[in-house]
Amino acid sequence: MGIVNATPDSFSDGGQYDPIEQAERLIAEGADLLDIGGESTRPGSLPVPVDEELRRVIPVIQSLARQTSIPISVDTSKVEVARQALDAGAVIINDVTGFADRELRELARQSQAGLIVMHMQGTPATMQIQPHYENVVTDIRQFLESRCRELLDLGIDREQISIDPGIGFGKTVEQNMELLANLNRVTDGLLRDRPLTLGVSRKGLISKVCGRSGTQDPIPNRVAGSLAIASLAMVHRTAQILRVHDVQATRDVISIHQAWKSATLTMNES
Secondary structure, eight states, X not given: OEEEEOOSOOTTTTTSSOHHHHHHHHHHHTOSOEEEESSOOSTTOOOOOHHHHHHHHHHHHHHXXXXXXXXXXXXXXXXXXXXXXXXXXXXXXXXXXXXXXXXXXXXXXXXXXXXXXXXXXXOTTTTTSSOOOSSHHHHHHHHXXXXXXXXXXXXXXXXXXXXXXXXXXSOOHHHHHHHHHTHHHHTOGGGTTSOBEEOOXXXXXXXXXXXXXXXXXXXXXXXXXXXXXXXXXXXXTOOSEEOBSOHHHHHHHHHHHHHHHXXXXXXXXX
């Protein structure tokens, strides 16, 4: 899933490119999905007005929907933005609040759109202020399971749903790493057959794990760590959708992993 930030203030690349040109570049690099967002959810960020978010994302989605058959996701928590995005050609709603808004749930039911249900503790403005869990893996699995049960009870088909543990959204570095090491436990129980979306690309935890300051470390320094996590997710088969900025590099990781696996199987059979 290639990330397209139609925002001037995204933590990774805000205002650095034309969103339509960036989407075209990610398609050429091998993206299977595109995720279009018009509101930054970086730590400490504040909401933008609905009209501004619509101005940022709807023309981009309309243009891309005319150009490509690749599924388009809208990254929003606002029901009106999601509604107009679906009308413009999006087919997935990616909501960092995990569909807390009941109107958004009803829109999902009526539209039969794909859903990415994410966990976040607090709001982007507050989420990194002393996040706390009794057990981070169990607490997040229980939240996602409860929310998905509510969606299923509403009449939403389970085939519409992907889950996202929300790496970096209201978690310390240690909590993030515990989650990453136990992603297979997040999809236990009701969530067992649901694809897991993993968004770790270029996040500040990579700098911190590598012993650098997350606020001062240049974004390009985080790419290698992003690819390492993608590789581990492939090896351990713990994520089915990788939400990334660097599509070509991540595609290379996937290609090498698949070739390695194929060669191993061939050797075992001979």
